[in-house]
Amino acid sequence: MNTQPIGMFDSGIGGTSIWSEIVRLLPNEHTIYLADSKYAPYGERSSDDIVSLSIKNTEKLIQMGCKMIVVACNTATTNAIRILREQYAIPFVGIEPAIKTAALATKTKKVGVLATKGTLSSKLFSDTSGRYANDVELIEVIGKGLVPLIEQDKIDDAAMRTLLQAYLTPMLEQDIDYLVLGCSHYPYLIPLLRSLIPAHIKIVDSGEAVAKQTEKLLRLHGINGNVDAPNYQFFTNSNTETLCKILDRHQYPYNAQYMSF
Ligand code: DGL
DSSP states (O other): OOOSOEEEEESSSTTHHHHHHHHHHOTTOOEEEEEOGGGOOGGGSOHHHHHHHHHHHHHHHHHTTOSEEEEOOHHHHHHHHHHHHHHOSSOEEOOOOOHHHHHHHOSSSEEEEEEOHHHHTSHHHHHHHHHHOTTSEEEEEEOTTHHHHHHTTOTTSHHHHHHHHHHHHHHHHTTOSEEEEESTTGGGGHHHHHHHSOTTSEEEOSHHHHHHHHHHHHHHHTOOOOOSSOOEEEEESSOHHHHHHHHTTSSSOOEEEEOOO
């Protein structure tokens, strides 16, 4: 047993979608979440930049006593997790677009992938696609501008609808039957996405898979927690209000504050 917290980080508030899946599956763990909103979006940055930011967040979480780190960001995972695993001894869980799930299930053999530029251009993404989606056509679209709107609490704005309509058009023209959400911010767009795509198209995100992987790794390393009253701590280096607004969508008590990092 180990009652140290599980650390998580994302380029901003989006990874809270992953955090909520983790605490639902693992209700006896403390968590510490870093929202690196000051440096969002990661998706438009160079790979070197994404690695440096991921190292900065990792060191902060280790300093804060975390026993494991969940990289709750596809862009950081696909660009930096290999390096993090090489440099630090604690276990890391990453998140990647759920290409395998969609590729195994698609009937039309056409799968839409909405993700950041940083994820879609990464080696890990092309390796995963090559391995699992060889016989499937992936219609990859960069969700440019989506993360900044979510970070500004503009999830339901007309501007978001306009962007999504434009990004979905090439996918719908190609008759996709699966839409993979390759960014941890995007699950918050599911209600809007549902209103823009036909009902037969399935939307897949990786939240539940990441939670299961977190549970598996805790068990493997023998570091599960057993706390009765878990503490959910959130730190942002930007706007606390937007972070709290997104956390209020979930049914868990939390503590959120500003911190410079
Ligand atoms: N949540 C991040 C991801 O999963 C967003 C990346 C960004 O900041 O552009 O990719």
